[in-house]
Amino acid sequence: xxxxxxxxxxxxxxxxxxxxxxxxxxxxxxxxxxxxxxxxxxxxxxxxxxxxxxxxxxxxxxxxxxxxxxxxxxxxxxxxxxxxxxxxxxxxxxxxxxxxxxxxxxxxxx
Amino acid sequence: xxxxxxxxxxxxxxxxxxxxxxxxxxxxxxxxxxxxxxxxxxxxxxxxxxxxxxxxxxxxxxxxxxxxxxxxxxxxxxxxxxxxxxxxxxxxxxxxxxxxxxxxxxxxxxx
Numbered sequence: 535x536x537x538x539x540x541x542x543x544x545x546x547x548x549x550x551x552x553x554x555x556x557x558x559x560x561x562x563x564x565x566x567x568x569x570x571x572x573x574x575x576x577x578x579x580x581x582x583x584x585x586x587x588x589x590x591x592x593x594x595x596x597x598x599x600x601x602x603x604x605x606x607x608x609x610x611x612x613x614x615x616x617x618x619x620x621x622x623x624x625x626x627x628x629x630x631x632x633x634x635x636x637x638x639x640x641x642x643x644x
Numbered sequence: 645x646x647x648x649x650x651x652x653x654x655x656x657x658x659x660x661x662x663x664x665x666x667x668x669x670x671x672x673x674x675x676x677x678x679x680x681x682x683x684x685x686x687x688x689x690x691x692x693x694x695x696x697x698x699x700x701x702x703x704x705x706x707x708x709x710x711x712x713x714x715x716x717x718x719x720x721x722x723x724x725x726x727x728x729x730x731x732x733x734x735x736x737x738x739x740x741x742x743x744x745x746x747x748x749x750x751x752x753x754x755x
Contacts, residue, residue, distance in 0.1 A: 538686075567743070576648075576735060576746040577687065621686050630700050631677070632744060634686030 536560045538635035540622050545641045546612055554607045554620050554638045562627025568596050568607045569621040571637065577621055580607065609640075617642045646670060648747035650736050656753045657726055664722045665750045669738030676719050677744060678711055679735040687735055693719060726754045 537559045546552040558566070565584040569577035583589055583598035583605060595608040607620055619637040626633070649668045657663050669676050674695050679687035690709065692700040695716040704710070708726075713719040723730055731754045737744040 565742070569746075576748050579743050579745070582743060623686070629741075630692050631689045631703075632687075633689065636684070637686045 536624050536626070536633035538622055538624060538633060540620075540635040540638045542636065543639045543641070545643060546609075548612055548614060548642055548644050550612050551608065551610050552612060552640065554609070554622075554640065556605045556607070556622035556635060558603050558605075558622075558624050558635075560603070560624055560626075560633075563600065563624060564627050564629050565625040566596075566598055566605050567623045567625065567632060568594075568605075569623065569634075571619045571621060573618075580620075612642050614642050614644070616640065648736055648738050648745055650734075650747040650750050652750055653748060654751050654753075656755065658755050659726060659728060661726055662722065662724045663726055663752060664720050665734055665736075665752075667719045667721070667736030667738075667747060669718070669736070670745060671717075673738035673740050673745070674716070675739040675741070675744075676713060677737040677739070678719070678721050679737065680705070681733045681735055681749070690721070723752075726752075728754045730754050 540556045568580040571577040581596035588597045593610045598605045619639045621637045622635040623632040651666045676693045678690040681687045693713040708724045711721045733749045735749045736747045
């Protein structure tokens with residue numbers, strides 16, 4: 535099975551940098567995804583890591599360490615619109631399903 | 645709009661009634677997934693289709709839940725004899741292979 539942990543809530547200031555951590559214990563692994571979800575809306579894809587290291591995409595970066603079962607999402611130059619839940623998800627070995635963590639609700643304050 | 649669509653967006657029903665939700669995936673995507681999400685939680689995987697074949701259904705929550713994708717295009721999720729605990733957002737996603745694209749969801753309220 536899969537067990538995925540991430541903090542429930544975080545608060546940060548507009549313009550700052552925030553790091554959202556995710557740890558996982560899995561029986562199989564075929565990639566880690568980060569999704570953003572605004573209240574009442576569908577999750578939208580942010581990033582994907584399957585090999586160790588950092589993937590950068592504009593203001594968003596994601597890091598993976600498979601040996602440590604650890605990932606983080608880094609958000610730079612925070613904007614008010616970044617207030618949302620951020621979901622970490624691990625894909626199973628067969629590539630058939632995602633197991634999501636509970637999500638981290640990020641509140642960006644002026 | 646070429647994204648994943650779901651209908652209805654909202655459904656209110658009385659306990660014991662049957663409900664059916666529809667998902668239309670992105671047209672070239674052969675993989676289709678159903679998830680359930682309750683407030684404050686991440687989506688929970690229910691089932692998965694590759695074309696018309698249902699390849700994973702062990703995670704369906706009970707035998708009251710069933711899903712079909714008869715022609716490998718749209719899919720339906722049916723819940724029979726609904727219970728108050730079924731109240732949740734039901735999300736559909738489609739994928740060509742990797743990243744999953746989610747629809748807006750159907751919010752079910754069971755009274």
